[in-house]
Amino acid sequence: MSNYEIKEHDVLVIGAGGAGLRAAIEAAGKGISVGLVCKSLLGKAHTVMAEGGVAASLGTVDSRDGWQTHFRDTMIGGKYLNNYRMAELHAKEAAECVYELEKWGAVFDRTHDGKILQRAFGGHTYKRLCHVGDRTGLEMIRTLQDKGVHSGIDVYMECTISKLLKDGDKVSGAFGYFREDGRYILFRAKAIVLATGGTGRAFEVTSNSWEYTADGQALAYDAGADLIDMEFVQFHPTGMVWPPGVRGILVTEAVRGEGGRLTNKDGERFMWKYLPDALRGDYAADINEANAWVNDTLSGKLKTDYRRPPELSTRDNVARAIYTEVKEGRGSEHGGVYLDISYQPADRVKKKLPSMYHQFKDLADVDITKGPMEVGPTMHYTMGGIRVEADTQMSKVPGLFAAGECSGGMHGANRLGGNSLSDLIVFGRRAGRGAAAYASNISEMPKISDAEIKEAIDELEAPFKREKGHNPYKLQKDMYAITGSCFGIFRVEADLKKGLDMMEELNERIKQVGCGGGKNYNPGWHLARDLRNLSIAAEAIGRSALSRKESRGAHSRLDFPDTDEDQGHENTSVWKDGDKMQLAKTPLPVMPAELKELLKKKEVSHA
């Protein structure tokens, strides 16, 4: 058997984005030994890309805001499929977690009176997104990184975990390799926190980075945890569509938050057509009112009595609207629609949206202060994920915790913008605390089985032994064809079934994936392993989507266009049973009466 080094920690955190870093800081604060592993260099995780802001009801801009409204917005956005307890904790704790970042050195944009400035975002009743221009994620990850390196955490960079190990039913460690030279490492740990992010790389058009290969979901699935709500994949309405090389790159919702207008090729502001009747009253009645809202925002007025423009409808709705406009022949030159902010003063646009300005200028030769952008939907966020217990973030597997995008439940059927960054700090902190408490109750390191280690090594080495094996990049492309055409923004039974059949066939080929070269920094080898994780996610998405015979939030079935009250009381959950993926519907936790009461209250949006 190949050699491997061994490290021991009370708590091992896998993933160094916002959630993982926050969890590691929390656990280390309890005076125990903490290891933090990430596939990339520290500070490069997906969180760095987040733009628009972090949602928290500080009420610095609009004092009417409070956790109750944030809770309600989150539940309405999630079409009531959220784990109510997670939504409650999130709404209650987000503000203190944002202030905590400030204490650790984050420098958010300010209001006139020197407090943290908040901006409007889709689905949030009041101006609620704390931000730093359009690089909020960078601010957050750098703050946590700087805090983390002074918290006594051992960081293992460019180290990929490929397998979780168990002692009986409990988690006992993790096995992986360093990208640099392919050497192996065994981590022994009493508790493990997964914070590995999403599944975007299962789709071709995505705003997500190469790291989003569903590793955490697959690791947990293999270890016996449930994945819930995997049918809910968020397609962000505004990704770049042109030129081809940049297709999918995100155009932040902040463009619309700052007053960006969506039009089709005929110049029509089409979003009014797509507002759900029940929510129509929350939006400006016409162009005049929308303009008045923008003018108030531009003049720096903190509160406005006008209602927001229809462009600030929830993401699922805007994405479907754009898709439909394009499909019905009213799209822009390159198959998107137009998003325009150029009617505002150029200086303001550059100040408020600097990275968008540069992104379009550098990558598409478009000056967004002079003309419109072309945008279309892009796969953006994975609402589903590892099922966890709300207060501690522990999964079904004792000692295995999950936080951030790889966990499920918090966002229900659709995530509101800004609610992920807040999710990371609220539940990262809780997971760190939960894992530390769990580890502290265990006196001895759990046992590691040699057989499991051998299996982990054999799995990693197999691709080298198949000289004529399939090219991993080609297999990934084949997966894109399936997910794009069968598991995309609009779904229908026949396609979903076809997609699942094709996935079955693809899985057989993935088992025959090969790679050349050596173990030193070999991306082909890395992808060969990642493909397996992606295929688990893709299958879970397909199966879950097939089982939900209604449309709700981000899940749109052409054959079941309506929302079905009954299916709103159950989560879809999948788990591993031998070689097979099992699926069942499980009831949502029942919301206590006082929270139900909150949902009934009606507030008109003045964001």
Added chain:
Amino acid sequence: MPEAYNAKLRVYRGDASGGTFKDYTVPVEEGMVVLDAIHYIQREVDPDLAVRWNCKAAKCGSCSAEVNGHPSLMCKTRMKGFSPDETITVQPIQSFPIIKDLVTDVSWNYEQNKRIQPFTPKKDTDWIMYQEDIERVQEFRKCIECFLCQNVCHVLRDNDRKDAFSGPRFMIRVASLEMHPLDDADRLEFLHKEGGIGYCNITKCCTEVCPESIHITDNGIIPMKERVVDEYYDPVAKFLKKVFSPKK
């Protein structure tokens, strides 16, 4: 739309034990960047070609390399910027040891950060900060840690004084803390001694390559140099400062 053509790339292939440039031909699509060309090579020719990248949107600072000798983010370098008959040379950044192909060992940088005293807020602050007082700090905090400035700084690159100078990236890291309106620590001694600010002779090469357009020298290093000089070489100024003014 320009005619489709095949671009010629020469990409460094090798590791610590040595290596050579290898030639590749890559079909160019509109809007393509150098990183796309590298990905094409991975997908179609050499799956084991090593490269770092994450965001592909110039936000994470992973994909630093030297393209035709220019320190660049590959995801931001358009193929359009080169003429079709030009050979585009891509090699790793030079100031750090190579791991493989385009990937270098930048761990030294992470060690520098650990030596800098982190943000230390004033006691009993009300956390009120005005936008005009944080503009400068926010400029420095735009840094994406691409380490291109570290790559071009001659103190690190030609003179290899990593033992003596933390480099421009960490000068502005210190600046972002020192100029934070609510920070209460003093990092001048660090700058003067371990950080080695005296080694910088203001060539501004770092500022020129910064993809975030941070004015590393003018806004960060020079004002800090002035303070270090005050503190360490001018006892009178030092005395007066201590008596009459708050620290910043």
